[in-house]
Amino acid sequence: MGRRAVRVEEADRKGLVRESYAIEGISYAECRSIFVDWALSVPVGVDTSDALRSVIAHYALDRPDHPMSRVLTEALVPAEAPRRKGGRAARVGL
Helix, strand or coil, rough: HHHHHHHHHHHCCCHHHHHHHHHCCCCCHHHHHHHHHHHCCCCCCCCHHHHHHHHHHHCCCCCCCCCHHHHHHHHHHCCCCCCCCCCCHHHHCC
16 A cells, blocks of 8 residues: 555544553553554554554654654564574474
8 A cells, every 4th residue: 555644533533542642651561552452443444554654743753752652663663574484494403
């Protein structure tokens, strides 16, 4: 999918990210849990990366030290491609 501007109201329909920034003393682990709920609620047809960029621009830029800002920016980093761990070496156990 291509990049398109996503309004924050569309990207955070349930207000999960917004509310995470309002919780005093919220932990990184709690933010990760909220993020999973948020990611599952991104509307069909909206690219998750585009939605992430929108909520980061709206909430995280002003609060870079907040644990949710860390979670959101980490989510933009592409995952490593899985590597095959099979073959004889894996079966024999070096």
